[in-house]
Amino acid sequence: QVQLVESGGGLVQAGGSLRLSCAASGIIFRINTMGWYRQAPGKQRELVAVISSGDNINYSDSVKGRFTISRDNAKNTVYLQMNSLKPEDTAVYYCNTRVFGGDYWGRGTQVTVSS
Numbered sequence: 001q002v003q004l005v006e007s008g009g010g011l012v013q014a015g016g017s018l019r020l021s022c023a024a025s026g027i028i029f030r031i032n033t034m035g036w037y038r039q040a041p042g043k044q045r046e047l048v049a050v051i052s053s054g055d056n057i058n059y060s061d062s063v064k065g066r067f068t069i070s071r072d073n074a075k076n077t078v079y080l081q082m083n084s085l086k087p088e089d090t091a092v093y094y095c096n097t098r099v100f101g102g103d104y105w106g107r108g109t110q111v112t113v114s115s
Contacts, residue, residue, distance in 0.1 A: 002026040002104040004095040009109030012085055016113070020080040022095030022106060027076075033098065034071060034078040038091035038111075045094070049080060063089075085113045 008020040020036070035050040049059045049069035057069055068081040078095065092108040 002097070002099055004097065004104060004106035006093065006095050006106045006109040009093060009111045011112045011114065014085060014087055014113055014115050016085050017081070017083045018085065018111060020082065020093055020109060020111075022078045022080075024076045024078070024095075024097065027097060027099055027104075029071075029076040030073040034069075035096040036069060036078070036080045037094045037096055038089075039094070039108075040088075040091040043091075048093070051078065082111070085111075087113045087115045089113050 003025045005023045006020060008018060010018060012018055031053045033050060033052045036048040037045050038048050039045040047060055048063055049057065049067055051057050051069045051071055059067060066084045071078045090111060090113050092110050094108045095106040097104050
């Protein structure tokens, strides 16, 4: 079955950096589009960044220039490098992929940015 396992979250001061990882199994990773989403308390889940099998990348306007998504097909892993973090980046970050029209999610990793 499809499994997505996120790691790398934590507590960081504003201006700091974190690198999230998402290890995938149960899919042909190299052909899948992978995405990072986040959900802050009381808010809807929102797209942060997405990377296709051909390395086409899109970012939300709120993270452009600060976050970088990348993938390592040999390790079945997608990364999210987050720099210049702001308190408004505080959220649970989720890894996502879609297989045969169905969405799959990891359990999420908490990112907390203190001011």
